[in-house]
Amino acid sequence: MNHPAILETKQAFGETTLIVDPTRIVDLCRHLKDSEKYVRLSGITAVDLHPAEPRFEVIYHLHSIDKNQRLRLKCLVSGVNPEIDSATGVWRSANWYEREVFDMFGIGFRNHPNLVRILMPIDWEGYPLRKDYPVHGYKYSYPSE
């Protein structure tokens, strides 16, 4: 597969991972959906590599029913004001998946129609799945820590 947005291709355990230039992710998604038959977006998630920089990996799992193939896209996003373009224009299912990533990691999605918290209460402070967020939250503190 050749597309200028693809920086690197990796194979492991029979799974293909493409490392993608985060500024051109939507271009590539559009191309994969229209020309490569990746009709389904199975999910979007993120991994926090704290304290590394760029800090976040945003991960897209694509699935093509026709070709019976799966594909993983990976974008590296900086920890300072993390932002990436939204894929909601390509797959509508990205809406909730991106809201979940925003809720849990605090990664912003540009051009998202309704980027608000989805699982946590709307006025929650902090992003629970970040590695520097304590398991018990900020509400309680324990003397041993």
Added chain:
Amino acid sequence: MSNIKHSFDDHTSTIQATQEIPATPAAPRRMTLNMGPQHPSTHGVLRIVLELEGETIISAAPDIGFLHTGIEKEFEQKNWQQAVTLTDRVDYLANLSNNLVYALAVEKLLQIEIPARAQWTRVMMTELSRLNSHLVWLGTHALDIGAMTMFFYCFREREDILRIFEMFSGQRMMTSYIRIGGLALEPPRGWQQVVGKFIKAFPSKVDEYEELLNANPIWIRRTQGVGYISLEDMLDLGITGPMLRGAGLNWDIRKSEPYSSYDKFDFKVPVETSNDVWSRYRVRIQEMRESAKIITQALEGMPEGAWQADAPHVVLPEREKMKTQMESLIYHFKIVTEGFRVPAGEAYQCVEAPRGEIGYYVVSDGTSKPYRVHMRTPSFGNLQGLPKMLEGILIADSIAALGSMDFVLGDTDR
């Protein structure tokens, strides 16, 4: 009558006079209705904000997160084997599917072979949990629509399945029976008789359900032509599972990407084309029959041999060996105290759960705890399609329509 005069007659009439009925407005007024979070037919804690025009739903906005318990965060605190218990609690009706997908993902990273007997037992147990889930769905869904008897019938059979789970694992619901490297316990003595007796009787029970519902005029009118959503919309919105098969798409992960030796079993993927609540009911009923076939095949052809992988660094040694052999004792100590390490890497594994595609994305950094586990749960994806499905239908039909999605809120919110 007319000659009886009450002293408060005049008083009553003045009240009636002030309660003037307003003239019917030219355009019907819109109304916002909160359904849930404690509405019985939302099957959990789901709130839907409905915008109504008369009895027609103009828009629906699901509000989720009431059952969010931070399971993904908790994964990062447990060691690999302990985390199996968390997977049960995600979808409490299909807990074995969740056990299985997590075990398969970690085994992919560990690259260990699972013996045939363990694989077949996994298939059998997962199919029993599919029956369990579909029975709960059928019982509660029929109850929502008004067929109360179904609830008792379905829970009668479900009880037998829970007894089988208890026999295998000691637990009725949170079984944690499928572990990394095989099973939690060896299948108990005499399980063939118990499962055999259940599965021999089961098809006739499904006949009973169909007898009650198939020709029932209320059931037919409340399900046929209700809850339409086009196949393109479903794929675009992330819906999976029986919903897609009810819209004519022949896609089942057990067939397309076989795992845990599903390719050795003979079963069909039921597909219906009418794309409404009725077709989803038909798909699930036929899936129950196919699952029963798979369980029968597993029962008859169960291979002999080990029920755990030959991987001493992952699987706890037998008690006898632990007490007599030094190596086993060391492995036992290592596994119990710090847990096993998983080589650094990432893997995505998906299985066909009763509700659709469960996918676990597991990342390891080479330590004895998962670095990140993400669960792509079918209920979360399916629920995203709910506003589209409810748009423009009657509020009375919304109960049937959302019931046909078969979501579990624990699975949605995690």
